Amino acid sequence: MDDNRLEPLVLSEVERQTLQGWARRRATAHGLALRARIVLMCAEDGSNIAAVAARLGVNRGTATKWRAFCETD
Known part of the structure; x- marks a missing residue:
């Protein structure tokens, strides 16, 4: 499936604020902060997983x- 066909990832304001807090807080575990950044970037530029992965230095998988994980509704 082509990345451009992904549905937009929509976050509520509360979800966005929580993720931003985890991503910024120095006491947050590295893995949790990275996952928060991935989700936030996917919500901003959700149709391009490859670009998100490259910007954060993680693999596409x-x-x-x-x-x-965040699409479960």
């Missing part, structure tokens, strides 16, 4: 996994 990792970015895809955490984006998909």
